[in-house]
Amino acid sequence: MSEGDLLRGLRVVEYSRDIPAAACAREFARWGADVRCFEAPDSRLRAAPPLIERDGEPCSLLRHSLMIGKTMGAGDWRSELLDADVLISDAPLDELGGIAEESPALIVVHASPFGTDGPYADFLADGLIVQALAGFMGTNGLAGREPLAAPAAIIPRAVGILGAVAALAALLDRLHSGRGEWIELSSLEACSTLIMSLRSEFSGEALPRVDGTPGWAEVIQTADGYITLSPWSKETLRNLPIAFGVEPPPAELLEGETRFAEQEPSKAYVQPIVESLDAAAIWTKLSELGSVMAMHRSARQLLEDPQLNAIRFFHEEQELTGAGRAMRVTKHEDDVPRADRFAQRARPQSSTGPLDGLRVVDFTHAWLGPYATTLLSDLGAEVIKVEGPKRPDLWRYDAAEPMRVVSPDAHPLNVRPNFNMANRGKRTVSVALDTDQGREIALDLVARADVVLENFRPRVLENLRLTHAHMREVNPQIALVSFSGFGTGGPYDNFRANGGTTEGNAGWDLLYGYAGEAPLMLGTMQADPIVGAQMAAAALAAVLAAQNGRASIHVEGSMFESAVAYIDEYLLAASAGEQMPERNGNRVPGAAPHECFRCADAIDGRDEWIAISVPDDATWLRLAGFADLDRPEWRTSAGRKDCEAALEQELTAWTRNWNAHTLQHRLQRIGVPAAAVHSTLTHLRDPHLAARNWWLYLAHPDTGTRQYQGFPWRLRRRPATCDRPAPRLGEHTVEILSETLGYEAERIERLLADEVIASLTDKRVPGAPAPRPISPR
Secondary structure, three states, X not given: OOHHHOOOOXXXXXXXXXXXXXXXXXXXXXXXXXXXXXXXXXXXXXXXXXXXXXXXXXXXXXXXHHHOOEEEOOOOHHHHHHHOXXXXXXXXXXXXXXXXXXXXXXXXXXXXXXXXXOOOOOOOOOHHHHHHHOOOHHHOOEOOOOOOOOOOOHHHHHHHHHHHHHHHHHHHHHHHHOOOEEEEEEHHHHHHOOOOHHHHHHHOOOOOOEOOOOOOOEEEEOOOOEEEEOOOEHHHHHHHHHHHOOOOOOHHXXXXXXXXXXXXXXXXXXXXXXXXXXXHHHHHHHHHOXXXXXXXXXHHHHHOOXXXXXXXXXXXXXXXXXXXXXXXXXXXXXXXXXXXXXXHOOOOOOOXXXXXXXXXXXXXXXXXXXXXXXXXXXXXXXXXXXXXXXXXXXXXXXXXXXXXXXXXXXXXXXXXXXXXXHOOOOEEEEEOOOOHHHHHHHHXXXXXXXXEEEOOOOOHXXXXXXXXXXXXXXXXXXXXXXXXXXXXXXXXXXXXXXXXXXXXXXXXXXXXXXXXXXXXXXXXXXXXXXXXHHHHHHHHHHHHHHHOOOEEEEEEEXXXXXXXXXXXXXXXXXXXXXXXXXXXXXXXXXXXXXXXXXXXXXXXXXXXXXXXXOOOHHHHHHHHHHHOOOOHHHOOHHHHHHOHHHHHHHHHXXXXXXXXXXXXXXXXXXXXXXXXXXXXXXXXXXXXHHHOOOOEEEEEOXXXXXXXXXXXXXXXXXXXXXXXXXXXXOOOHHHHXXXXXXXXXXXXXXXXXXXXXXXXXXXXXXXXXXXXXXXXX
């Protein structure tokens, strides 16, 4: 069974002009829905890069990528709504007037840059402007240099997929209520969920722009390309001599039990070795030895990649080759329908989100899977997170500083900012899965669940005897969604990965950086939540398909495949003989200027920047008149492109005298897309998000009441909610075993005594360093 079967029979109408709405509809087409696409007359997609010539006309390969699986509609798009299930549009609200009343069972996704109210509602924007205001660019790039937007159309594609997640949840709710939903999809709010703002909320400091994750890895040039590797990881230091027969590192670098060695001596040992070798040889040999790393691949290399070809990833259409299925679906039919599946289950009396009553078992860790399950929790699902007593979620150990706390004896595993960001709204059970009794508890949870999500490495579930086959023995209609670094099957299936290496392996980093310089990494492993959005969509597509039959569905995906699909337009270009574009900061074809410009520094000396995007000559004339920069040679797009560096230099000299926020409003007022670049700290005080009551304020026993990120969407009838902070380790173990699974108190006591389960771990070990006390902001 392929991806294209799960939503077969669902009818979607798309009326769009920009990427997020088109990407939202593309996600439905991926899963087999009948999508009728109507392009608005002013569609931005027809001229979206990269462009090639076909039949004597320019052809946008981004548009081509987003059209795969859809049917072009003809005539009036409103006439298609009579028997449609979903409408996806980014049209102005006045063009959508009356639709909710005329079609009360219709799910409507309305995409816009900033939502329909608030101070920015009428701002002019493109991806650069949205990412500046969302704090996304504030962590990307190098310190003191221009903040960088994500490459290609990665962020607007991710926004669209997040819209599909909410629409799938609303379709599940409609099975109960028979009623539709209006979903407001704001690109700013969706993008704002992809950053680590909670770390700044608890530290009072902005995350810096440091080219990737500080202290973990960096981009290193090889004899023929680039890799991402941690040169100071002791794993790297041990593996290089084994892989290449070189002299071992100085013994003192491997001393002690810490994970990392001293940085400078380690780099002095590793760099000459790496620079003398081909990237592919380093990638293959070190990955086989268990190193977590990336080989930076071009689009052409991705088309030839043995893993992607082994799993038959690619799709060929109209003599172009691009991303095909990013996931594999296995469907098992059962003779007897489950009596209490979600569609038949009575809803709770105090029902809130559209997924209220959906039961999710969460075996995920770090950010990819927890981001996906947080989306489900925000939409109302009951999420039970399963952790090991001795090996809990690794993000409880993340390297960031602990949160400042109100409880001086708080256990450090309960106050890490990244874990608390990624796991709000969930309950947790602490159980040793590698024991027979622990496995039995896991299967008891599965027996009552609708869907299970996991992102273990391949074969972990097999070793635990918790495969999909084992789950089906206790729940014949269970859905399982499995994501790992590279998936199951193919030459890379046992290689390790994380968000920082996935972006390099998937071709993102070769597109990302400053002109004429080496590639960079994104600031904070943002491939994790970006791919996590697809994991959430897969889970809901599987659950929805299961409601309409007697099937148990297993969806298998990988970070690598899903991340590659985010730059599909460049795969298509490579298949047509085109080269990937050179790294060029924030510059893009068709707009000039399109960059960040330094403004007057903040009072405390921090550098401040403004993003400016000029899509056409009329916009330029407004900017030039305001900034006194009108030059005859700059009055056309071609002229500005020819003199781009000189133009940017002149514009920087002018913006350097302005406060970024003042200039943002002055430029927007005259019709120039512009935005101050938020850091993760200033983002917390954004007036638009405050006016829309976007932030959540959750009370945690150890950290007090703090400001958490809100939701990617607004649902009018059944709004997303969250009133529970992230769980402390083992906090709900006894409660879940007793109240949810019905275990007797005596049995629970035996399991605790045998260390099969653990109850709340709330105090630090005596003698361990105390977390820092809380300080007022």
